[in-house]
Amino acid sequence: MALVIDGLGFAYPGGPPLFHDASFRVEAGSVVGITGPSGTGKSTLGALLAGDIRPRLGGVTVDGAPLPRRAFRPVQLIHQHPERAVNRTWRMSAVLRESHAVPPETLDRLGIKPEWADRRPGELSGGELQRFCIARALHPATRYLVADEMTAMFDAITQAAIWHRLLEIVRERGLGMVVISHESALLDRICDEQVAVETLR
Amino acid sequence: MSEPVLAVSGLDVSFVQYAKGLRTRTVPGITGLDLEVAEGEILAVLGASGSGKTLLAQAILGILPHNARTGGEILFRGSRLTPARRTRVLGREISYIPQSVTSLDPLMPVGAQVRIGLDAAVAERVRRRLFARYDLQDHVAGRYPHQLSGGMLRRVLFATSVRDTVRLVIADEPTPGLHAEAVEEVLRHLRELAVSGVAVLLITHDIRAAVSVARRVAVMREGRLVTMETADAFTGDGAELRHPFARDLWRALPQNQFSPGGTEWHS
Amino acid sequence: MTTSADRKPRGRRDLLVSLGVVVAVVACVVAGGLLLDPAQMRPSAGAPLSPPSLRHLFGTDHLGRDMFTRTVHGLSLSLAIGVLTAAVSTVISAVLGICAALFGRWVDGLVSWVIDLSIGIPHLIFMVLLAFVVGGGIPGIVLGIALTHWMSLALLVRADVRQIRSAEFMLVSRGLGRSPLFIAWRHVTPLILPQLLVGFVLMFPHVILHEAALTFLGFGFSPQTPAIGILLSEGMPHISSGMWWLAVFPGLTLLLVVLAIARLGDRIRTVLDPATSHG
Numbered sequence: 230m231a232l233v234i235d236g237l238g239f240a241y242p243g244g245p246p247l248f249h250d251a252s253f254r255v256e257a258g259s260v261v262g263i264t265g266p267s268g269t270g271k272s273t274l275g276a277l278l279a280g281d282i283r284p285r286l287g288g289v290t291v292d293g294a295p296l297p298r299r300a301f302r303p304v305q306l307i308h309q310h311p312e313r314a315v316n317r318t319w320r321m322s323a324v325l326r327e328s329h330a331v332p333p334e335t336l337d338r339l340g341i342k343p344e345w346a347d348r349r350p351g352e353l354s355g356g357e358l359q360r361f362c363i364a365r366a367l368h369p370a371t372r373y374l375v376a377d378e379m380t381a382m383f384d385a386i387t388q389a390a391i392w393h394r395l396l397e398i399v400r401e402r403g404l405g406m407v408v409i410s411h412e413s414a415l416l417d418r419i420c421d422e423q424v425a426v427e428t429l430r
Numbered sequence: 431m432s433e434p435v436l437a438v439s440g441l442d443v444s445f446v447q448y449a450k451g452l453r454t455r456t457v458p459g460i461t462g463l464d465l466e467v468a469e470g471e472i473l474a475v476l477g478a479s480g481s482g483k484t485l486l487a488q489a490i491l492g493i494l495p496h497n498a499r500t501g502g503e504i505l506f507r508g509s510r511l512t513p514a515r516r517t518r519v520l521g522r523e524i525s526y527i528p529q530s531v532t533s534l535d536p537l538m539p540v541g542a543q544v545r546i547g548l549d550a551a552v553a554e555r556v557r558r559r560l561f562a563r564y565d566l567q568d569h570v571a572g573r574y575p576h577q578l579s580g581g582m583l584r585r586v587l588f589a590t591s592v593r594d595t596v597r598l599v600i601a602d603e604p605t606p607g608l609h610a611e612a613v614e615e616v617l618r619h620l621r622e623l624a625v626s627g628v629a630v631l632l633i634t635h636d637i638r639a640a641v642s643v644a645r646r647v648a649v650m651r652e653g654r655l656v657t658m659e660t661a662d663a664f665t666g667d668g669a670e671l672r673h674p675f676a677r678d679l680w681r682a683l684p685q686n687q688f689s690p691g692g693t694e695w696h697s
Numbered sequence: 698m699t700t701s702a703d704r705k706p707r708g709r710r711d712l713l714v715s716l717g718v719v720v721a722v723v724a725c726v727v728a729g730g731l732l733l734d735p736a737q738m739r740p741s742a743g744a745p746l747s748p749p750s751l752r753h754l755f756g757t758d759h760l761g762r763d764m765f766t767r768t769v770h771g772l773s774l775s776l777a778i779g780v781l782t783a784a785v786s787t788v789i790s791a792v793l794g795i796c797a798a799l800f801g802r803w804v805d806g807l808v809s810w811v812i813d814l815s816i817g818i819p820h821l822i823f824m825v826l827l828a829f830v831v832g833g834g835i836p837g838i839v840l841g842i843a844l845t846h847w848m849s850l851a852l853l854v855r856a857d858v859r860q861i862r863s864a865e866f867m868l869v870s871r872g873l874g875r876s877p878l879f880i881a882w883r884h885v886t887p888l889i890l891p892q893l894l895v896g897f898v899l900m901f902p903h904v905i906l907h908e909a910a911l912t913f914l915g916f917g918f919s920p921q922t923p924a925i926g927i928l929l930s931e932g933m934p935h936i937s938s939g940m941w942w943l944a945v946f947p948g949l950t951l952l953l954v955v956l957a958i959a960r961l962g963d964r965i966r967t968v969l970d971p972a973t974s975h976g
Contacts, residue, residue, distance in 0.1 A: 265609070266608075266609040266611075266612070268580050276868075279868075279872055280872065281868045281871070281872065297874075299874070299876075300874045301872075301873055301874030302872045302873075302874070304872075305872060305873075306868075306869070306872065308865050308869075310865070313864060313865045313866065314865040314866050314869055315866050316866045316883075316884050316887070316888070317888075318887040318888060319887075327870060327873060327875065328873050354479075354480055355479055355480070356478075362869075365869070365873075368873070382479055382635075383478060383479070383635075384477070384478035384481075384635055384679060384682075385637060385679050385680075385682035385683050386678055386679060386682040386690060387478065388682065388684075389682040389683075389684070389688050389689060389690040390682075390690030392688075393688075393690050411608065411609050412684070413610065414683065414684040414685035415684040417684070417685075418684040418685070418688050419684070446706060447706070448706055448708075448709055451709075452709055452710060452713070454706060497706060
């Protein structure tokens with residue numbers, strides 16, 4: 230049971246190769262950090278893992294199966310800017326429903342207040358919105374989470390609160406987790422192992 | 431003590447917006463803010479997004495959204511920053527270092543961008559000196575932004591902002607998303623500016639950056655100045671910090687207790 | 698900085714004023730169409746070619762028909778055709794614009810080709826041709842105008858959707874297994890609705906003027922139908938002989954209706970545009 234990246238090669242059209250024959254694996258139940266300076270392809274790697282973009286070579290398999298293209302993907306990506314990851318015309322209840330009927334218990338554990346469900350994204354703070362994005366990603370069929378600079382825009386208290394609550398659920402469900410961040414102290418604190426993005430090029 | 435370069439007193443910023451129908455409401459942005467920055471001092475303004483710290487920069491620079499109302503007073507070198515005075519001093523005595531290198535003009539060679547606002551007679555000479563100061567080779571002047579690396583672009587950004595006549599630099603979130611060495615380089619440039627006598631207002635949500643470079647740290651939350659701390663107090667378990675919110679912020683850092691709101695958390 | 702200028706937002710109030718004017722005009726036209734005696738439009742309802750008077754506000758034409766009644770009827774016909782045509786045209790723009798931006802390179806190429814082709818043909822000739830092919834009457838006019846007015850709005854929609862396409866919430870939706878149709882309908886449509894509304898309202902005056910132009914040229918309706926274009930073309934020969942009211946009043950009322958609606962469209966845009974929405 231693992232998220233496996235095998236012989237992955239990728240380049241943007243007309244650009245130099247970003248990844249060449251990159252391989253690593255994320256065991257279910259483990260938290261793996263991806264480190265590296267900005268502009269070296271960390272976010273691209275996240276998008277590849279989640280199936281938002283497709284590799285030129287090699288592939289990503291989830292517990293032995295390739296990522297589906299047109300169905301629910303068991304690898305869910307949580308973005309850096311939650312306000313861009315929700316449709317601003319939707320109410321938050323619809324944002325959650327697009328994924329699944331999130332149990333009230335999960336909402337409560339993530340610190341989402343019931344009255345926020347009727348609001349629109351513009352009426353919530355970034356930290357509050359990000360909790361919704363996390364709840365949405367915690368679909369019953371989700372096996373792996375990829376957090377791309379998930380708390381980089383928030384103050385330290387919000388960051389600690391969000392990670393604290395998410396990791397508890399991740400551990401309980403035995404999910405695997407990939408944490409992309411430039412903040413080494415954060416990775417040191419929450420990751421079982423770390424992979425430098427430079428080693429994948 | 432000499433007169434502060436920048437003195438903000440009782441600054442209020444609010445926004446008039448439509449509520450339902452034709453009724454309008456006033457949404458507060460900054461409430462009753464007082465602060466001063468002295469010559470050669472770096473003052474860090476620390477706050478999360480939505481705390482009002484960016485509005486402070488916009489209020490000083492006069493670039494608030496057009497539905498904003500302001501009250502209070504902003505003094506620059508002892509006299510009020512009126513719109514007329516602002517046009518005279520912006521870019522000459524007050525300079526702004528934007529958050530992102532995307533603020534550079536992608537269609538203009540970087541050398542030409544550095545020369546903007548300089549007297550034509552000396553522009554090229556000053557440009558050379560700034561390039562030397564920021565460790566940029568001369569041939570780089572003819573290049574366009576997309577031909578340069580991220581690190582070089584950040585140095586170009588400093589070169590476009592720094593002038594001999596500058597007395598106040600406002601740096602808006604110059605560090606997020608940068609790795610440790612790049613952050614260190616940005617902070618070193620800010621420190622050099624302060625040593626040369628410039629007052630620096632560093633707006634950031636990065637506590638470590640703020641603490642490592644500033645003497646005093648102003649902590650903002652929901653449009654108010656919560657507390658003014660000395661940078662030295664951000665140490666150990668934060669017991670020397672005066673305000674509980676500052677203590678919570680410090681303790682929530684992953685390299686400290688990583689505690690959300692005061693309680694220790696074990697992974 | 699110390700001055701606190703009073704910056705009360707005005708956008709919505711202006712919009713309401715404009716909307717009030719348009720509603721009042723439309724209500725007058727509709728009420729007039731219902732209440733005015735159709736007998737006034739028959740020949741010899743009054744003395745032929747009598748100038749404006751209290752009995753005949755806009756005068757009478759060469760057959761003695763009351764011009765006020767005919768103008769009001771012409772306007773209500775114009776408004777009905779305007780609504781129908783602008784709606785058809787907006788739907789075409791939305792569907793093609795969304796498909797072009799969302800459903801791959803092949804569809805985009807095809808839609809772009811059709812847009813280029815349609816823009817390339819001169820407006821009026823294309824309309825006349827279509828009205829002719831469909832066989833005149835209301836269907837001919839509606840189709841003729843609708844099929845020649847959707848292109849620029851479709852281009853705007855396509856550009857908007859291209860921006861929305863790469864938004865992160867679209868990626869998330871796909872990752873959650875949502876179908877392209879769900880994404881087009883639930884995610885994209887609400888975001889371009891303001892654009893469509895503005896497009897619809899601004900297309901309206903355009904459409905009415907072209908309807909008048911078509912009927913002026915004699916395409917579409919039989920000469921006894923009181924359409925504004927027909928009134929104008931009938932009135933033209935009489936202007937030089939001093940019977941100014943035959944063309945001036947129908948033309949002027951048409952102009953006023955069109956200006957009121959165009960103003961409304963501009964103000965809707967001001968309120969909906971994020972860059973100016975606070976004003």
